[in-house]
Amino acid sequence: MTPLLNVTGLQRHFFVEGKNEWLADKKILRAVDGVTLSVQRGKTLGIVGESGCGKSTMAKLVLGLIPATAGTVEFDGKPVTAQRNRAWRAARRHMQMVYQDPLGALDRRLTALEQVTEPLLIHENNGEIKPAVAAQTMMRAVGLTDNLFTRYPHELSGGQRQRVVLARALVLKPSLLVCDEPISALDVSVQAQVINLLDDLRQQMNLTMLFISHDLRVVRHICDEVAVMYLGRIIEQGSAKEVLSHPAHPYTRALISAVSTPGAKHATAGSGRIILKGEPPNPVDVPTGCSFHPRCAMATAHCKTSAPAVTRLGESHTVSCHLHTMIHHGSGS
Numbered sequence: 001m002t003p004l005l006n007v008t009g010l011q012r013h014f015f016v017e018g019k020n021e022w023l024a025d026k027k028i029l030r031a032v033d034g035v036t037l038s039v040q041r042g043k044t045l046g047i048v049g050e051s052g053c054g055k056s057t058m059a060k061l062v063l064g065l066i067p068a069t070a071g072t073v074e075f076d077g078k079p080v081t082a083q084r085n086r087a088w089r090a091a092r093r094h095m096q097m098v099y100q101d102p103l104g105a106l107d108r109r110l111t112a113l114e115q116v117t118e119p120l121l122i123h124e125n126n127g128e129i130k131p132a133v134a135a136q137t138m139m140r141a142v143g144l145t146d147n148l149f150t151r152y153p154h155e156l157s158g159g160q161r162q163r164v165v166l167a168r169a170l171v172l173k174p175s176l177l178v179c180d181e182p183i184s185a186l187d188v189s190v191q192a193q194v195i196n197l198l199d200d201l202r203q204q205m206n207l208t209m210l211f212i213s214h215d216l217r218v219v220r221h222i223c224d225e226v227a228v229m230y231l232g233r234i235i236e237q238g239s240a241k242e243v244l245s246h247p248a249h250p251y252t253r254a255l256i257s258a259v260s261t262p263g264a265k266h267a268t269a270g271s272g273r274i275i276l277k278g279e280p281p282n283p284v285d286v287p288t289g290c291s292f293h294p295r296c297a298m299a300t301a302h303c304k305t306s307a308p309a310v311t312r313l314g315e316s317h318t319v320s321c322h323l324h325t326m327i328h329h330g331s332g333s
């Protein structure tokens with residue numbers, strides 16, 4: 001089956017000023033550095049990793065909101081570029097985004113109903129159904145009651161605002177929904193409601209989703225596949241069940257070990273939690289060899305000089321780590 005979304009060798013580099021402002025001292029920040037992934041129709045791919053690993057830049061590249069330095073994005077068999085032409089607008093109708101901060105994503109001058117109606121007025125409507133009626137139907141489908149339709153964003157709770165954002169994204173009946181940390185700005189009490197709603201809607205509407213999150217419990221709940229990003233690269237990828245229950249990369253293991261289980265005491269070094277050394281390195285100064293080596297307890301001298309290749313562990317499970325290169329290719333065979 002042809003995937004709905006195909007990303008190949010995607011890169012986004014930024015030039016940043018170096019320390020010496022008098023010389024042409026520019027450095028390259030590799031926000032996304034050679035990402036390849038695909039998402040089948042009706043499936044949800046989770047992208048996880050610490051802040052600054054390139055997850056949100058990936059989302060913008062996929063939607064053609066910023067241009068790529070290299071690589072390609074294909075949506076439904078057609079290339080997506082950042083040129084704001086007719087083809088881009090036609091594709092954008094079918095690719096919608098749910099942002100992290102619902103208040104920032106909404107126009108404070110418009111009521112909830114106006115916000116949800118707006119995309120139908122912007123994109124060509126075939127006139128079969130009135131925009132306001134279609135908007136109201138979608139608002140009810142995301143759990144907004146009629147008394148909220150005429151409220152402005154500041155008159156809604158965080159959870160209600162995120163439902164408006166969802167209704168706005170879904171009113172055009174997209175096939176791909178890109179969610180960038182959709183619950184991280186919400187109160188813990190409403191996070192589960194929004195996730196359950198998203199889960200229901202994706203099944204009802206047969207949505208394909210790219211779900212960006214640092215919360216592995218949510219990823220486990222909602223995603224079919226998962227890709228773990230570190231410093232702009234995917235270092236492990238596979239079915240969510242396989243990767244989260246049998247993580248192969250030391251970084252994935254550390255992320256999973258940091259997820260507290262109900263009833264467990266705070267995780268410590270002696271309680272099974274893997275404590276990562278330091279913060280992720282500056283993406284302007286990516287370490288040589290395996291970029292994770294300064295923080296990896298398993299690192300060898302080889303890891304400091306040689307970047308690991310992608311090793312296939314199972315049908316869909318891949319990892320970039322020398323530990324597995326040695327196991328799977330055999331040191332003496």
Ligand code: SF4
Nearest residue numbers: 290293296303321322
């Ligand atoms: Fe650690 Fe080496 Fe594997 Fe990188 S390649 S994750 S440094 S063991």
